[in-house]
Amino acid sequence: MIVLLVPAFLIVGVTAEVTLNKVLYDRVDGQLTAAADRAPRAFDLLTLPGPSGCMQPRGRGFPPGQVIGTLAARICHGMVVNADVLMENGQMQPEVSNLDIKLLAVPVGAAPRSYDLGELGDYRLVARNMPDGAVLVTGLPLADTKETLYLVAGVVAGVTVLVLLAVAYIGVVIVGRALRPLSRVASTATRVSQLTLDRGEVELPQRVAEHDADVRTEVGQVGAALNRMLDHVGNALEVRHASEMQVRQFVADASHELRTPLAAIRGYAELSRRTGRHVPPEVAQMLSRVESEAQRMTALVEDLLLLARLDAGRPLAHEPVDLSMLTVNAVGDAHAASPQHDWRLDLPEEPVRVVGDPARLQQVLANLLANARIHTPEGTRVTVSVGVRGEQAVLRVADTGPGIPAELQPHIFERFARGDGSRSREAGSTGLGLAIVHAVLAAQGGTVEVDSVPGRTRFTVRLPLTAVGAVSEA
Ligand SMILES: Nc1ncnc2c1ncn2[C@@H]1O[C@H](COP(=O)(O)OP(=O)(O)OP(=O)(O)O)[C@@H](O)[C@H]1O
Ligand SMILES: [Mg+2]
Incomplete structure (x- = not known):
């Protein structure tokens, strides 16, 4: 969620800032144009026409309607004749180093541009030709505009960080709560995985609880599927155990049943050896083989019977x-x-x-x-x-x-x-x-x-x- 939200907030914030920047600068430029239109009225241009008239204007370039901070300058024959800033009553205009050079650099008749005027701060300046041959430079301070832009950027950034933190916290809580059933399902699966299933009679009592096996939720479907699987496995294990028991029982029964006829064979072989009557040597040899093989088979059957009984868990x-x-x-x-x-x-x-x-x-x-x-x-x-x-x-x-x-x-x-x-x-x-x-x-x-x-x-x-x-x- 955070990874998705960060770019989203970035896009929104940057768009807002860029738009605001454009709107505010357009507004300043509008005001600057109006101020530049008004500015010539402050000078008595009709007196002393010609080059010398340009050098000696009357007035200071602040007709009624100019706002505090407005800059007005006159350039005559490539020289700044006067450059004034409209200050609040009683305030001194600050000395600005290299102000003349900066003012002379403003292109005449072009659209307003931003300049850094040192102690005066950033200004939007425009220069126009006057009928008397002078160039009139008018400027408006950008301090308010910049402040507004910085403030908005700061607020957007702060709110973004706060919202991201809140989203992260709430996300962790909600996701944790949503996944809690899943961890219960997982712990059931873990308990089952710890059971010994490979031998003997196995019971599978572990099941996912009813409320975690609600098929209307995804986690519930996992739980229900696990329960179904456990049912199947439990049944299969029961069947396996039953068939195992059947085989063991069969081996035990068969071994047990074999003991009696084997005892009889051994007995008869021994009896025939002891009759005392003469038997041809090869017959005697055969009888002794019968006896020894019967003994061997008896041992084998006893072993099988013992194993079958141990398998069956006979105490x-x-x-x-x-x-x-x-x-x-x-x-x-x-x-x-x-x-x-x-x-x-x-x-x-x-x-x-x-x-x-x-x-x-x-x-x-x-x-x-x-x-x-x-x-x-x-x-x-x-x-x-x-x-x-x-x-x-x-x-x-x-x-x-x-x-x-x-x-x-x-x-x-x-x-x-x-x-x-x-x-x-x-x-x-x-x-x-x-x-x-x-x-x-x-x-x-x-x-x-x-x-x-x-x-x-x-x-x-x-x-x-x-x-x-x-x-x-x-
Ligand atoms: N001490 C030993 N030295 C060498 N080989 C051995 C030894 N003990 C067991 N073995 C080998 O292990 C095999 C299995 O032994 P096991 O006792 O299970 O069967 P067996 O001796 O062959 O038959 P049974 O014991 O049932 O009569 C033997 O066949 C033999 O090859
Ligand atoms: Mg042995």
Whole structure:
């Protein structure tokens, strides 16, 4: 608004000033012409004609009707004979330096012009030829005219500044008030943007208030559109959640249903092995393969079931767990499974206790140690350490094995992410171990990180020491 108003005021002000200038000067020129017409009457021109008569005029050039300040001068043969200014009674005419030169410069018979007459101020002067050969210069002061022009310019400038200030202030107030609903709409959008929408059941209770969603105003249209969008997004999220739950339920049900037939297959395979009757060696071999594959599949199904349950937010147990004890046992098991590895334990004197689900935490340890065992060659040193840092228990499993390929590392905690397909698959690897570690820890308010370079792979698990924050994400 200010940017628009400043040129507008400038145009108006300059136009007014220019017009006023013209009008006032025209008026002065009119008065000057009249004064010049009157001026000769003050001199007795009929006496002493000829050059000498010109030199000796009678009178001083101020006939009745001339205004105060009028200048009258006679020039004879290129010489100023007399130059007088009509002063108020009792006032002295000021001495003006170089007045004669300035008066002689006024062109005879031309239109009135402005001159600076020093102590007398600015004057409008006109020069005319007289019948006796003299030149009569008549002048009117411009002081009043200039004063009027300055006054008007000052008033226009002052009023402009005041009006601009007032417009700026009122503009800020009005625009601020008009946009206040918009900032409320924006704050609703900001609150929504801070919600976590990417997982789980999401509720979108935030809406723009009714009075800010009035479609008759522009801001209201934005508010109403935002509300409609939130409705849509809310519905979409509900649908997404429902379908997610459906898939999880399906996986959980399927895994659960698979357990029974798998148990039966395992059972029968074992039974056939134990009948004691002679079976041809290749049949015995086949049966043992059936048994081991059934076992592997059982482990896989158990993993899937656990993941499905964690996804569904099935609450975990919440009891004090001696992490040191759990670690000692897990390392003992790992040592039994692979005595060729160099197992090391690093425990603090005081047992470290956390709050959580002992069975699931044991599984976390077992998975990490199994990885250190299966994915590293014999002779590798595996160091398991437990410690406390601040409010967290820190468990580290470090090995000196070949490390995890760099391209696998960002996805290592995803399901079915595993390195070197053929070798791992042979070793019975499914790629669910670390996914379970991640899911279990997330459900207990903990975290797991990996950093790995060839020769040094380290998994760091952090768990809250107390129950605070250890609540399952469900
Ligand atoms: N300590 C380790 N050293 C080298 N590679 C590892 C280590 N731990 C994990 N990995 C790599 O990460 C992959 C994923 O591990 P994860 O435990 O999730 O699956 P897995 O061990 O292959 O199968 P599962 O544990 O389900 O039987 C592994 O296949 C392996 O390539
Ligand atoms: Mg594993």
